[in-house]
Amino acid sequence: FSVLKAGGVAGVCVDLILFPLDTIKTRLQSPQGFRKAGGFRGIYAGVPSTAIGSFPNAAAFFITYENVKSMLHFDSASYLTPATHMVAASLGEVVACLVRVPSEVVKQRAQVSPSSSTLRILSHTLYHEGIQGLYRGYKSTVLREIPFSLVQFPLWESLKDLWSWKQGHVVDSWQSAVCGAFAGGFAAAVTTPLDVAKTRIMLAKAGSSNASGNVLAALGGIWRTQGLSGLFAGVVPRMAAISLGGFIFLGTYEKTRQLLL
Numbered sequence: 001f002s003v004l005k006a007g008g009v010a011g012v013c014v015d016l017i018l019f020p021l022d023t024i025k026t027r028l029q030s031p032q033g034f035r036k037a038g039g040f041r042g043i044y045a046g047v048p049s050t051a052i053g054s055f056p057n058a059a060a061f062f063i064t065y066e067n068v069k070s071m072l073h074f075d076s077a078s079y080l081t082p083a084t085h086m087v088a089a090s091l092g093e094v095v096a097c098l099v100r101v102p103s104e105v106v107k108q109r110a111q112v113s114p115s116s117s118t119l120r121i122l123s124h125t126l127y128h129e130g131i132q133g134l135y136r137g138y139k140s141t142v143l144r145e146i147p148f149s150l151v152q153f154p155l156w157e158s159l160k161d162l163w164s165w166k167q168g169h170v171v172d173s174w175q176s177a178v179c180g181a182f183a184g185g186f187a188a189a190v191t192t193p194l195d196v197a198k199t200r201i202m203l204a205k206a207g208s209s210n211a212s213g214n215v216l217a218a219l220g221g222i223w224r225t226q227g228l229s230g231l232f233a234g235v236v237p238r239m240a241a242i243s244l245g246g247f248i249f250l251g252t253y254e255k256t257r258q259l260l261l
Contacts, residue, residue, distance in 0.1 A: 006256035011058020014249040015050045019043075021241035025234035026111045029199040042114025046107035049118050053103025061096035062253065065089060065153075082154040089149035097141050102134035104141065108202050129206055137202040140215045144194040152187035152246070156180050173258065177251025184246025188239045193231040195238060196222060 015022075020043045027037035038045065068088035109121045116124075125133045159179035160171050171179070197218040204210035210218050222230040 005059075005260055006062065006253050008055040008059040009256050010249045010253040011061075012051070012054045013252050014245040015054040016047070017248060018241045018245050019047050019050060021237045021244075023111045025237040025241065026108050026199060028234035028237065029196045030112045030203055031200060032112070037112040038114040045114040046110030046118055046121075049103045049107040049110065049122075053099060053107075057096050057099040057103070058249075060099050061092040064095045065092035068092070082158070085154045085157050086150050089153040090146045093145035093149050094142055097138060097145060101136075101138045101141050105134050105136055105202050108199060112203060133206070136204075136211065137198055137213060139213050140194070140198040140201045140218070143215050144191055144198050147194065148187045148191045151190060152183045155183040155186065156246075159183060173251050173255040176254045177247040180246035180249065180251060181243045182246075184249075185239045185243035188242035189235060192233075192235045192238055193219060193222075196231055196233050 023043050023045065024034075024040075027034045027039070030037040065088045068091050069084055072084045072087060105125065106118060106122050109125070110116060110118050113121065129136070156179050159182060160176055163171050163175055163179065194215070197215050200210050200218050200222065201213050201215070210221070219231065226233070
């Protein structure tokens with residue numbers, strides 16, 4: 001129960017504080033380009049979708065992550081620890097994406113159409129595409145999140161272990177947050193092309209080639225039309241948001257869990 005609360009509180013804090021950076025990133029990655037997608041106008045467009053989906057999404061991830069980690073911890077051999085964190089984080093993302101993707105689809109469509117309300121975009125998506133429209137990009141989101149988690153969480157745990165060993169006692173919540181910022185920023189940078197592909201798939205018009213959800217085809221299309229700069233569109237706000245997010249999210253998670261235990 002403490003894991004559910006800690007994960008949920010951490011997720012809400014991050015998503016709402018860093019929402020403007022996420023909007024800028026989405027507009028930079030959109031097929032119509034930053035200015036046509038709204039520029040700096042309506043920077044909080046889509047925030048209701050995030051506010052509703054954030055707590056259950058983060059809670060679902062951490063419940064799965066902690067439970068899988070404890071189930072796999074039957075062997076205390078240190079060389080198995082990174083693999084345990086990788087498996088736990090990957091399964092956590094698969095479960096969390098069931099909650100995350102519908103709110104992400106609505107949020108991103110609102111971010112590039114700031115004149116439309118979140119409710120209007122939700123009803124339009126359901127009317128024209130049905131429930132499966134809300135899950136457009138589930139596969140691409142999982143394919144982005146698993147590599148991200150495979151980098152971020154083992155790196156976060158390793159940095160915490162190293163810092164604990166150096167100072168002779170377990171890291172404080174602020175130190176855990178610093179480790180989270182470094183781990184998150186690095187993971188964000190290397191997975192940006194997958195994030196761009198996911199954005200294009202979620203924003204694609206029904207019936208278009210990207211609407212099929214084929215990640216490799218989306219990446220190929222971006223490479224052919226925009227090259228490397230297209231694949232890394234929005235990398236700076238993505239790194240900034242996730243570094244700050246890692247600091248707030250993992251620090252808040254550890255602190256909330258300590259207070260609740």
